[in-house]
Amino acid sequence: MLDNGECTSRADLARKLGVTRARVTQVLGLLDLAPQVLEAVVGLGDPLPGPVVNERTLRPLLRLPAEEQRRALVGIAPLQ
Numbered sequence: 001m002l003d004n005g006e007c008t009s010r011a012d013l014a015r016k017l018g019v020t021r022a023r024v025t026q027v028l029g030l031l032d033l034a035p036q037v038l039e040a041v042v043g044l045g046d047p048l049p050g051p052v053v054n055e056r057t058l059r060p061l062l063r064l065p066a067e068e069q070r071r072a073l074v075g076i077a078p079l080q
Helices: 010-017 019-033 037-043 053-061 066-076
Strands: none
Touching: 010 019, 019 053, 037 053, 037 066, 053 066
């Protein structure tokens, strides 16, 4: 919605989705995870069979260098 211009800002997106601007920022922040980590999370499937991983558990990985993110993810969710 931001990319196609449907929403002009994160605040506008938050209003349309019915969430806070902070929540939009938290979720969009996950796009800054290392590509390998994003692929691993996507590979877990949709819907997940259980509460394997969520945004809150992934957020601390953003503070790590990319090469350490995948190792940290293994401690959160079993990867194939």
